[in-house]
Amino acid sequence: MKNRSFVDRLGFALAGLRDAWARERSFRTHIACAALALTALIILRPAAVWWALVGLAAALVIAAEIINSALERLADHLHPDLHPEIKAVKDMAAAAVLVFAIAALWVGFFLLVSLL
Secondary structure (H helix, E strand, C coil), X not given: CCCCCHHHHHHHHHHHHHXXXXXXXXXHHHHHHHHHHHHHHHHHCCCHHHHHHHHHHHHHHHHHHHHHHXXXXXXXXXXXXXXXXXXXXXXXXXXXXXXXXXXXXXXXXXXXXHHC
């Protein structure tokens, strides 16, 4: 797999996005939230820096969700039985998504405050 062309690597990444969309409800929920954030930006028309911050926050939440989903699938594949250490790993990955989601809400809150 090493040293594949950019087009091949892009194809792998797009396949990952398709799989996340097809398999993960949380991923679809985060995409819907990002779409709502984009709609709010279009309506509110804030300064460009807010577009950058909201876009970055949304991308980080979505990326964290993809990593969380990949880690969960790998852990379930390698160790399908319940195990306290596997549970801890999966819970920590989910916590990372939660932290990013809270940070995204923080950015959104201050966007609204700045416009009032």
